Amino acid sequence: MSAGAGGAGGRAAGAAPSAGASIAARGVSKVFRRGRNEVRALEAVDFDVADGEFVAVLGPSGCGKSTLMRLVGGLVPATTGEIAIAGARVQGPHTDLGIVFQAATLLDWRTVLGNVLLQVELRGLDPAAYEMRAKALLEAVGLGEFTGALPRELSGGMKQRAAIVRALVHDPRILLMDEPFGALDALTREQMRIDLEELWLSSRKTVMFITHSIDEAVLLADRVLVMSPRPGRIERIIPIGLPRPRGLEGRRLEGFAEASDVITEIFLNRGVLHGARGAFSQNLGSRP
Numbered sequence: 115m116s117a118g119a120g121g122a123g124g125r126a127a128g129a130a131p132s133a134g135a136s137i138a139a140r141g142v143s144k145v146f147r148r149g150r151n152e153v154r155a156l157e158a159v160d161f162d163v164a165d166g167e168f169v170a171v172l173g174p175s176g177c178g179k180s181t182l183m184r185l186v187g188g189l190v191p192a193t194t195g196e197i198a199i200a201g202a203r204v205q206g207p208h209t210d211l212g213i214v215f216q217a218a219t220l221l222d223w224r225t226v227l228g229n230v231l232l233q234v235e236l237r238g239l240d241p242a243a244y245e246m247r248a249k250a251l252l253e254a255v256g257l258g259e260f261t262g263a264l265p266r267e268l269s270g271g272m273k274q275r276a277a278i279v280r281a282l283v284h285d286p287r288i289l290l291m292d293e294p295f296g297a298l299d300a301l302t303r304e305q306m307r308i309d310l311e312e313l314w315l316s317s318r319k320t321v322m323f324i325t326h327s328i329d330e331a332v333l334l335a336d337r338v339l340v341m342s343p344r345p346g347r348i349e350r351i352i353p354i355g356l357p358r359p360r361g362l363e364g365r366r367l368e369g370f371a372e373a374s375d376v377i378t379e380i381f382l383n384r385g386v387l388h389g390a391r392g393a394f395s396q397n398l399g400s401r402p
């Protein structure tokens with residue numbers, strides 16, 4: 115796996131995907147057109163995700179992260195370039211992956227188990243054959259007593275756990291997660307992050323995890339793909355060599371602060387973050 119670790123932009127467009135790459139993107143762009151207006155969401159995106167690797171995609175709001183995930187999942191076509199999964203060009207929704215969207219998107223009228231098994235039904239598989247696995251996964255994420263509950267009876271964190279189980283029930287090789295913890299309170303988010311790392315360590319699925327959070331990216335990923343503001347490009351690929359499990363202690367590990375600083379610096383240089391500018395004290399702080 116050699117995709118541009120530490121270098122800008124990974125490989126040149128058109129280069130062959132690495133052997134063993136689970137996900138490969140080459141020269142990918144996406145333009146949305148509405149009437150005469152066009153939005154260039156992604157431009158010249160190149161990256162590989164190795165089989166069993168955990169990659170975080172980190173970038174500012176609107177830089178095209180969700181679009182990139184939809185392209186990888188085959189839910190929308192790229193305008194130019196190519197995405198391949200396990201060496202095969204993506205031309206439509208791919209069955210060997212699970213997707214966790216930004217919102218849990220559970221069906222209100224189905225129980226937790228019913229929502230999880232919907233994934234199986236939509237794939238034309240026999241739900242009865244997956245019921246044991248679904249229940250075991252729900253148990254593993256702490257929802258064992260809630261298999262018969264309706265989504266409205268769950269907290270935000272519980273809904274997101276159910277959505278993660280729904281994405282995993284058919285045992286896909288690849289898991290795409292679009293800010294799965296974005297709507298959660300800080301404590302639940304921390305716990306979900308720790309649980310996700312544990313789940314990944316036991317399953318070693320290929321994970322593409324989208325986030326706004328520098329901490330979350332550094333604490334979870336083997337590599338962080340840092341994106342530029344729109345049109346989104348892969349600005350830098352940062353390898354994260356912290357030992358695992360990073361768990362609760364992750365922020366105290368040697369190398370955590372350094373990796374976070376490198377990413378913060380990139381966002382400072384791109385104007386995504388600013389240091390304190392005294393704007394509030396100048397404009398609001400002094401009384402007449």
Ligand SMILES: Nc1ncnc2c1ncn2[C@@H]1O[C@H](COP(=O)(O)OP(=O)(O)OP(=O)(O)O)[C@@H](O)[C@H]1O
Pocket residue numbers: 146147148153154155173174175176177178179180181182326344
């Ligand atoms: N279906 C669509 N039609 C038109 N424009 C779209 C569509 N989907 C996304 N866009 C535009 O593409 C750009 C990237 O959107 P996207 O949702 O991928 O960003 P994002 O990085 O996921 O943002 P956030 O972090 O806020 O979720 C935005 O300018 C958005 O308005």
Ligand SMILES: [Mg+2]
Pocket residue numbers: 179180181216292
């Ligand atoms: Mg998004």
